[in-house]
Amino acid sequence: MDLLHNILDPKWWLGLLGPFATVGVLGIIFAETGLLLGFFLPGDSLLVAAGVFSTAEAAAAIPGLSPLSFPLLLVLAPICAIAGAQLGHHLGATYGRRMFERPDSKIFKQEYVDKAEYYFGRFGPSKAVVLARFIPIVRTFLNPVAGMLGMDRKRFFLWNCVGGIIWTDGMLLFGRLVGSAVPDIDKYILPGAIVIILLSIIPIIREFMKGRKGGAATAPLPQGKHHRGTPTRPPGGDGRL
Numbered sequence: 001m002d003l004l005h006n007i008l009d010p011k012w013w014l015g016l017l018g019p020f021a022t023v024g025v026l027g028i029i030f031a032e033t034g035l036l037l038g039f040f041l042p043g044d045s046l047l048v049a050a051g052v053f054s055t056a057e058a059a060a061a062i063p064g065l066s067p068l069s070f071p072l073l074l075v076l077a078p079i080c081a082i083a084g085a086q087l088g089h090h091l092g093a094t095y096g097r098r099m100f101e102r103p104d105s106k107i108f109k110q111e112y113v114d115k116a117e118y119y120f121g122r123f124g125p126s127k128a129v130v131l132a133r134f135i136p137i138v139r140t141f142l143n144p145v146a147g148m149l150g151m152d153r154k155r156f157f158l159w160n161c162v163g164g165i166i167w168t169d170g171m172l173l174f175g176r177l178v179g180s181a182v183p184d185i186d187k188y189i190l191p192g193a194i195v196i197i198l199l200s201i202i203p204i205i206r207e208f209m210k211g212r213k214g215g216a217a218t219a220p221l222p223q224g225k226h227h228r229g230t231p232t233r234p235p236g237g238d239g240r241l
Contacts, residue, residue: 010046011049018064029081050068053067077169082161119132
Protein backbone atom coordinates (compact mmCIF):
# COMPACT_ATOMS: atom_id res chain seq x y z
CA MET A 1 0.00 0.00 0.00
CA ASP A 2 2.87 2.40 0.75
CA LEU A 3 4.25 1.91 -2.76
CA LEU A 4 0.83 2.55 -4.34
CA HIS A 5 0.39 5.62 -2.14
CA ASN A 6 3.76 6.98 -3.27
CA ILE A 7 3.08 6.32 -6.96
CA LEU A 8 -0.23 8.20 -6.74
CA ASP A 9 1.21 11.11 -4.75
CA PRO A 10 2.84 13.78 -6.96
CA LYS A 11 4.43 15.31 -3.84
CA TRP A 12 6.41 12.09 -3.35
CA TRP A 13 7.72 12.24 -6.92
CA LEU A 14 8.66 15.92 -6.64
CA GLY A 15 10.32 15.38 -3.26
CA LEU A 16 12.24 12.45 -4.72
CA LEU A 17 13.42 14.55 -7.65
CA GLY A 18 14.33 17.49 -5.39
CA PRO A 19 16.35 20.21 -7.14
CA PHE A 20 16.01 18.30 -10.43
CA ALA A 21 12.20 18.31 -10.31
CA THR A 22 11.71 20.35 -13.49
CA VAL A 23 13.94 18.03 -15.53
CA GLY A 24 12.44 15.00 -13.81
CA VAL A 25 8.86 16.00 -14.70
CA LEU A 26 9.89 16.41 -18.34
CA GLY A 27 11.54 12.99 -18.34
CA ILE A 28 8.48 11.33 -16.78
CA ILE A 29 6.17 12.90 -19.37
CA PHE A 30 8.38 11.59 -22.17
CA ALA A 31 8.58 8.11 -20.62
CA GLU A 32 4.84 7.85 -19.97
CA THR A 33 3.96 8.70 -23.55
CA GLY A 34 6.86 7.01 -25.35
CA LEU A 35 7.86 3.90 -23.40
CA LEU A 36 5.44 1.05 -22.74
CA LEU A 37 6.84 0.49 -19.26
CA GLY A 38 6.00 4.09 -18.40
CA PHE A 39 2.24 3.52 -18.37
CA PHE A 40 2.08 3.55 -14.53
CA LEU A 41 3.65 7.02 -14.22
CA PRO A 42 1.35 9.84 -12.96
CA GLY A 43 1.15 12.12 -16.00
CA ASP A 44 -2.04 14.09 -15.27
CA SER A 45 -1.57 14.66 -11.56
CA LEU A 46 2.17 15.30 -11.90
CA LEU A 47 1.59 18.05 -14.46
CA VAL A 48 -0.98 19.72 -12.20
CA ALA A 49 1.37 19.39 -9.22
CA ALA A 50 4.23 20.83 -11.28
CA GLY A 51 2.09 23.89 -11.94
CA VAL A 52 1.21 24.17 -8.25
CA PHE A 53 4.80 23.84 -7.02
CA SER A 54 6.14 26.31 -9.54
CA THR A 55 5.27 28.94 -6.94
CA ALA A 56 7.75 29.59 -4.12
CA GLU A 57 5.04 29.42 -1.44
CA ALA A 58 3.92 25.92 -2.42
CA ALA A 59 7.45 24.60 -3.07
CA ALA A 60 8.48 25.55 0.47
CA ALA A 61 6.15 22.83 1.78
CA ILE A 62 8.40 20.06 0.37
CA PRO A 63 11.88 19.91 1.96
CA GLY A 64 14.67 20.26 -0.60
CA LEU A 65 12.35 21.29 -3.44
CA SER A 66 13.04 24.46 -5.40
CA PRO A 67 10.16 26.07 -7.33
CA LEU A 68 9.80 24.43 -10.71
CA SER A 69 10.44 26.62 -13.74
CA PHE A 70 6.97 27.35 -15.06
CA PRO A 71 8.05 29.00 -18.35
CA LEU A 72 10.39 26.09 -19.06
CA LEU A 73 7.62 23.57 -18.36
CA LEU A 74 5.17 25.40 -20.62
CA VAL A 75 7.62 25.18 -23.52
CA LEU A 76 9.32 21.82 -22.96
CA ALA A 77 6.50 19.67 -21.51
CA PRO A 78 4.55 19.69 -24.82
CA ILE A 79 7.75 18.93 -26.72
CA CYS A 80 8.51 15.94 -24.45
CA ALA A 81 4.92 14.67 -24.73
CA ILE A 82 4.97 15.01 -28.52
CA ALA A 83 8.42 13.42 -28.86
CA GLY A 84 7.42 10.50 -26.64
CA ALA A 85 4.26 9.84 -28.62
CA GLN A 86 6.17 10.04 -31.91
CA LEU A 87 8.62 7.45 -30.58
CA GLY A 88 5.71 5.19 -29.67
CA HIS A 89 4.17 5.60 -33.13
CA HIS A 90 7.53 4.87 -34.78
CA LEU A 91 8.02 1.70 -32.76
CA GLY A 92 4.50 0.53 -33.55
CA ALA A 93 4.95 1.21 -37.27
CA THR A 94 8.34 -0.50 -37.31
CA TYR A 95 7.69 -3.61 -35.22
CA GLY A 96 3.90 -4.01 -35.47
CA ARG A 97 2.26 -6.59 -33.25
CA ARG A 98 5.62 -8.12 -32.40
CA MET A 99 5.94 -5.34 -29.80
CA PHE A 100 3.00 -6.74 -27.89
CA GLU A 101 3.55 -10.49 -28.29
CA ARG A 102 4.48 -11.22 -24.72
CA PRO A 103 2.66 -13.10 -21.96
CA ASP A 104 0.61 -11.22 -19.39
CA SER A 105 2.44 -10.28 -16.21
CA LYS A 106 1.78 -8.10 -13.18
CA ILE A 107 3.01 -5.10 -15.19
CA PHE A 108 2.13 -5.82 -18.81
CA LYS A 109 -1.32 -7.03 -19.84
CA GLN A 110 -2.48 -7.63 -23.39
CA GLU A 111 -5.77 -6.02 -22.38
CA TYR A 112 -4.04 -2.62 -22.29
CA VAL A 113 -3.18 -2.97 -25.97
CA ASP A 114 -6.64 -4.24 -26.84
CA LYS A 115 -8.28 -1.26 -25.14
CA ALA A 116 -6.04 1.21 -26.97
CA GLU A 117 -6.94 -0.49 -30.25
CA TYR A 118 -10.62 -0.31 -29.33
CA TYR A 119 -10.51 3.45 -28.72
CA PHE A 120 -8.60 3.95 -31.97
CA GLY A 121 -11.47 2.28 -33.79
CA ARG A 122 -14.21 3.81 -31.65
CA PHE A 123 -13.30 7.47 -32.16
CA GLY A 124 -11.29 7.38 -35.39
CA PRO A 125 -7.54 8.04 -35.66
CA SER A 126 -7.42 11.85 -35.27
CA LYS A 127 -9.84 12.18 -32.38
CA ALA A 128 -8.40 9.13 -30.61
CA VAL A 129 -4.87 10.56 -30.64
CA VAL A 130 -6.11 13.76 -28.94
CA LEU A 131 -8.55 12.19 -26.48
CA ALA A 132 -6.12 9.46 -25.43
CA ARG A 133 -3.96 12.12 -23.81
CA PHE A 134 -6.55 12.38 -21.04
CA ILE A 135 -6.99 8.64 -20.39
CA PRO A 136 -4.36 6.90 -18.22
CA ILE A 137 -2.67 3.84 -19.74
CA VAL A 138 -4.53 4.34 -23.04
CA ARG A 139 -2.35 7.41 -23.74
CA THR A 140 0.73 5.17 -23.46
CA PHE A 141 -0.43 2.30 -25.63
CA LEU A 142 -2.45 4.16 -28.26
CA ASN A 143 0.65 5.69 -29.88
CA PRO A 144 2.30 2.39 -30.89
CA VAL A 145 -1.14 1.00 -31.75
CA ALA A 146 -1.66 3.94 -34.15
CA GLY A 147 1.64 3.06 -35.82
CA MET A 148 0.80 -0.62 -35.87
CA LEU A 149 -2.55 0.08 -37.56
CA GLY A 150 -0.91 2.19 -40.26
CA MET A 151 -1.88 5.75 -39.29
CA ASP A 152 0.05 8.10 -41.57
CA ARG A 153 3.07 9.68 -39.81
CA LYS A 154 2.27 13.25 -40.89
CA ARG A 155 -1.35 12.96 -39.83
CA PHE A 156 -0.33 11.42 -36.51
CA PHE A 157 2.21 14.20 -35.92
CA LEU A 158 -0.40 16.92 -36.52
CA TRP A 159 -2.91 15.54 -34.02
CA ASN A 160 -0.16 14.46 -31.65
CA CYS A 161 0.92 18.13 -31.48
CA VAL A 162 -2.65 19.29 -30.86
CA GLY A 163 -3.24 16.76 -28.09
CA GLY A 164 0.20 17.18 -26.52
CA ILE A 165 -0.07 20.96 -26.22
CA ILE A 166 -3.65 20.97 -24.90
CA TRP A 167 -2.90 18.22 -22.36
CA THR A 168 0.40 19.44 -20.91
CA ASP A 169 -0.13 23.20 -20.92
CA GLY A 170 -3.76 22.84 -19.86
CA MET A 171 -2.78 20.79 -16.79
CA LEU A 172 0.14 23.09 -15.96
CA LEU A 173 -1.96 26.26 -16.20
CA PHE A 174 -4.70 24.70 -14.09
CA GLY A 175 -2.16 23.78 -11.41
CA ARG A 176 -0.60 27.24 -11.46
CA LEU A 177 -3.97 28.96 -11.07
CA VAL A 178 -5.06 26.67 -8.25
CA GLY A 179 -1.69 26.93 -6.52
CA SER A 180 -1.88 30.72 -6.57
CA ALA A 181 -5.50 30.91 -5.41
CA VAL A 182 -5.77 28.24 -2.68
CA PRO A 183 -3.89 28.68 0.62
CA ASP A 184 -1.96 25.61 1.86
CA ILE A 185 -2.61 23.87 -1.44
CA ASP A 186 0.02 21.22 -0.66
CA LYS A 187 -2.43 19.61 1.80
CA TYR A 188 -4.83 18.85 -1.03
CA ILE A 189 -2.39 17.45 -3.61
CA LEU A 190 -2.98 13.74 -2.96
CA PRO A 191 -6.81 14.00 -2.74
CA GLY A 192 -6.68 16.18 -5.86
CA ALA A 193 -4.56 13.58 -7.66
CA ILE A 194 -7.13 10.90 -6.84
CA VAL A 195 -9.94 13.12 -8.15
CA ILE A 196 -8.01 13.72 -11.39
CA ILE A 197 -7.50 9.97 -11.85
CA LEU A 198 -11.20 9.30 -11.24
CA LEU A 199 -12.24 12.02 -13.69
CA SER A 200 -9.87 10.68 -16.33
CA ILE A 201 -11.43 7.22 -16.25
CA ILE A 202 -14.96 8.54 -16.82
CA PRO A 203 -14.61 7.99 -20.61
CA ILE A 204 -13.68 4.36 -19.92
CA ILE A 205 -16.73 3.87 -17.68
CA ARG A 206 -19.01 5.50 -20.29
CA GLU A 207 -17.71 3.26 -23.05
CA PHE A 208 -18.10 0.22 -20.81
CA MET A 209 -21.74 1.07 -20.17
CA LYS A 210 -22.33 1.60 -23.90
CA GLY A 211 -20.60 -1.70 -24.58
CA ARG A 212 -22.93 -3.55 -22.18
CA LYS A 213 -25.95 -2.06 -23.94
CA GLY A 214 -24.51 -2.68 -27.38
CA GLY A 215 -24.52 -6.45 -27.18
CA ALA A 216 -21.90 -8.84 -28.48
CA ALA A 217 -18.47 -7.71 -29.66
CA THR A 218 -17.55 -7.58 -33.31
CA ALA A 219 -14.35 -8.92 -34.84
CA PRO A 220 -11.06 -7.17 -33.89
CA LEU A 221 -9.32 -4.80 -36.27
CA PRO A 222 -6.95 -6.60 -38.66
CA GLN A 223 -3.25 -5.79 -38.51
CA GLY A 224 -2.28 -2.65 -40.41
CA LYS A 225 -5.85 -1.62 -41.27
CA HIS A 226 -8.37 0.72 -39.79
CA HIS A 227 -12.05 0.22 -40.37
CA ARG A 228 -14.39 3.14 -39.86
CA GLY A 229 -17.41 0.98 -39.25
CA THR A 230 -18.87 -0.16 -35.94
CA PRO A 231 -16.06 -0.40 -33.35
CA THR A 232 -15.45 -3.43 -31.21
CA ARG A 233 -16.61 -3.58 -27.66
CA PRO A 234 -13.88 -2.79 -25.13
CA PRO A 235 -11.82 -5.99 -24.71
CA GLY A 236 -11.99 -7.81 -21.43
CA GLY A 237 -15.71 -7.17 -20.93
CA ASP A 238 -15.27 -5.48 -17.53
CA GLY A 239 -14.36 -1.96 -18.58
CA ARG A 240 -11.32 -1.75 -16.28
CA LEU A 241 -7.78 -0.95 -17.32
